[in-house]
Amino acid sequence: MEENEHIRLITRHLSRETSSEEEASLRQWLEGDPAHRQQFDALRNVWDTSGDVIRDMPFDTAAAWEKIAPSPPPPSVRRSPTPLRLLSPRLVAAASVLLALCIAAGWYYLTRQHPLQQVIAAADNQQLTLPDGSKVWLRKGAGLKYQDPFNKGLREVQLTGEAFFQPISDPARPFRIRTIHGAIEDIGTTFLVRDRDSMDEVFVITGKVKLTTGEDPSQSLVLSSGQKATILKNKLSPSDWGTPNMMSWKTGALEFRQTPLDQVVQDINDHFGSQLNIAPGLEVEKIKITARFDHQHLDQVLDEIKLLTGLHIIRIKDTLLFVRQ
Amino acid sequence: MSTDKRDSYYLFQQAFETWYGTLCNYAYSYVRDRNACEDIVQEVFTRIWEDRPQLIGTEGIRYYLFTAVRNNCISWLRQAKKHSAADPDGAQPVYIEHRREQTEYRAMVRQAIDNLPPRCREVFLLSRFSNMTYKEIAGSLDISEKTVENQMTKALKLMRSFLKDHGVYLAWALTNFLLSK
Incomplete structure (x- = not known):
């Protein structure tokens, strides 16, 4: 698309003039290149800000209304107490019940507009569908806050803990996840976010994701599928994918292929929340494991590993320790 | 007052409360005189109540309001x-003079708007104030729909270049972030 052509298209989009074909072609253009997305965001921001600054001169609407209000003003039921005195006590009682109902309904309606939803996966992993149809899988212990419906122009959620996201693609309304460490913006994709105490880890399964740190939003990083990055102390850094088991809490499956024991232990701990450890002096690098566990209990997994490695397990308080006999 | 009349009164008041401030700001983009702007907008509303009550409560009221305010x-x-022969060109007042912007970015956006060619700015402002369709804007300004589209595209393009040239291309991200906190 030529420079002018896409500005024309974006302007049409912002002016709500686009047909569905034009929307589709805009979406395609946006997904083609992260730079396109940036251009789009810049233009949309000019648009939004201009709408704001042009009407910021204050005028006293109430005073003006007093000046031009047509006369005679209509009789106001609320303002005159006289008719009520003529009514029977029963009618008054009925009216006050009705009034109370109206207030309740009004309150419900008002708060229903953009109530803050808070979901905490307390007992187990939990799947939920957001107001726009996007899907989220919360790992047990994770929490998500969002407005229902989403605020205009932006789909934003606040995450604590670990979750897998499958957002509906909508170039006009970015899907953004905030954590205490930064923001993660989806560019049409599925991805996993681990918000830990010290840092965030983001794994991109398909598509692209943009990361920004909490402190400095000009610092950003775009990740493509198969890439992983961490947000740590306001630093963004690409990192090794590490384990293939980061989704095990969602899939229920743990898979090891010639995986060193220390990584196996780490994945098992991550999956089961167990406190498994390796006795000092064991040559973990040399002990490699190939196995697949599907929805199995910790005991079954450990038995299998004992069998494969010839190691034993001893218990010290809450910790399980792999030892050589 | 009949029920119809009362409904109409409330709808009229509602339209007034919705549009008064916006229309005064719109008028100010032509007439750099606050009091004159208020008089113009108030008169347009009074006219509707007296001469065009059929517009009240319809979609058409917006089109009428913006068109009438501009004409007036x-x-x-x-x-x-x-009346002021001494001041032939009406000494173009600066839009920014009496406003302190919250952020550098907002100030630059305002300058970018002021910097647009007059016709382009007029089309863009009407669109941003009224949110009318290209077709309605074309009707209101008595130009073709194609011209509206060209001017709108041009406006955004020029504003973006202006901001880029003034080095605030990236500042918006920061602004956005701070405001959303």
């Missing part, structure tokens, strides 16, 4: 020009 602004400017 232009009449006012013509009158003002006649």
